[in-house]
Amino acid sequence: MKTFLDQDFLLSNATAVTLYEQYAKDMPIIDYHCHISPEQIYRNQPFRNITDIWLGGDHYKWRLMRANGVDEAFITGDASDYDKFMAWAKTVPMTIGNPLYHWSHLELRRFFGIDTLLDETTAPAIWEKTNTMLQSDGFRPRDFITKSNVEVVCTTDDPADTLEYHVKLKDDQTFPVKVVPAFRPDKALRITADTFVPWLHQLEETSGRSIPDYAALLDALTARAEFFHEVGCRTSDHALDTVPYEPTTFEEAAAIFEKALKHEPISLLEENKYRTYTLVFLGKLYARLGWVMQLHMHAARNNNTRMFQRLGPDTGNDAMYDGQLALSLGQLLDTLEQEDGLPKTILYSLNPKDFPVLAAWMGSFQGGGIPGKMQLGAAWWFNDTKAGMLNQMQVLADIGLLSRFVGMLTDSRSFLSYPRHEYFRRLLCDLFGRWVEQGEAPNDMALLGQIIQGICYNNAKAYFQFS
Ligand SMILES: O=C(O)[C@@H](O)[C@H](O)[C@H](O)C(=O)CO
Secondary structure, three states: OOOOOOOOOOOOOOHHHHHHHHHHOOOOOEEOOOOOOOHHHOOOOOOOHHHHHHHOOOOOHHHHHOOOOHHHOOOOOOOOHHHHHHHHHHHHHOOOOHHHHHHHHHHHHHHHHOOOOOOOOOOOHHHHHHHHOOOOOOOHHHHHHOOOOEEEEEOOOOOOOOOOOHHHOOOOOOOOEEEEEEOOOOHHHHHOEEEEEHHHHHHHHHHOOOOOOOOHHHHHHHHHHHHHHHHOOEEEEEEEEEOOOOOOOHHHHHHHHHHOOOOOOOOOOHHHHHHHHHHHHHHHHHHOOOEEEEEEEEEOOOOOHHHHHHHOOOOOOOOOOOOOOHHHHHHHHHHHHHHHOOOEEEEEEOOOOHHHHHHHHOOOOOOOOOOEEEEEOOOOHHOOOOOHHHHHHHHHHHOOOOOOOOOOOOOOOOOOOHHHHHHHHHHHHHHHHHHHOOOOOOOHHHHHHHHHHHHHHHHHHHHHHOO
């Protein structure tokens, strides 16, 4: 019987071990999609305790605690940090089978040298040990990033954000890691949201431009994108929970924008016309800037009304849509391509049923002399599990080129999440190792090693071109 979480964890044969140890393990990390705070990186203040760094904001854990019957007071409520940690410790043994059981113990081992299994009996000692370490040198936000061999952190940022801390970090010679923004203009597309007009005023203030009409909005977004580029941005990111495609004109989109300013009702058709025109405009802008366009599709967000009203977004009350993507997404990509404005694009879906559809559609738009121009997004959110990652890689291998995949991301809000890359790299090496030992791939370690190192790092380095 294998020892739990041993050095060959997830590696089922000798070839897999060789591929991991000799090619994957020590490659730097380009974390091209995450939600950690650039301010927290810049200020680099100690964490209050293990609850602060491990449970604060991590809705993956919150969901499992709720499923385990933990009262909300011990999750997001007013319980003490110690009691919240104990509530998580009691839940952990019940998470066996979920990746959080692996990730939690990997994180304790990799950052704190603790190989004790976490449960309510071991929790008090782990609380004491981790908190002592968190108050000592080498356990601040920047330390977790550098200890993880991270080369680039790409955060998620609104065009109306000033990028104050990205600018400060860019000028900070004491921190070698690139911390760059991703341009995430979701609020520019949510024309029927109550937040739309207030957000416009925020954009006016940040951009220093008045936005009396739609043309001015597009100008302001362009100006902000160019500023983001100066700060090191090389990718956009969209939460396209559903993908619109309604052919329209600038004049129609402008008229719909005018209705939003006047708080007049906007129909679903009008909303999708506005979203379509704005997305096509932005896609061409990204292509001109040489950016990547990341489309995160089919997330069903904030489904629990009372919890959303109480806690806000990204608090563990999301799910996946089971609608259709192919037609509207295909029309959007084809419109951009016809106008020579299709950027490098990563197509994510939160519903794995979409993976073959996305892998097939992206194959219709490869080209431009760019290896892997069109990407099947990494196993995201509910899919960043052992089965989910293997499924995404197998579909990509079946229909496209796994060798050109730009690899994994943490997508996290916690500074302890970098072992997700290790988890992915182990699964990747085991997949190739099994192919070799089953005679489905040649035992050519130089070739396989080159492919593995491409997926772990080199492909993303060439694809994003973070300066
Ligand atoms: O980028 C997104 O929309 C999602 O990653 C979202 O932020 C979600 O809360 C998340 O963090 C899932 O890992």
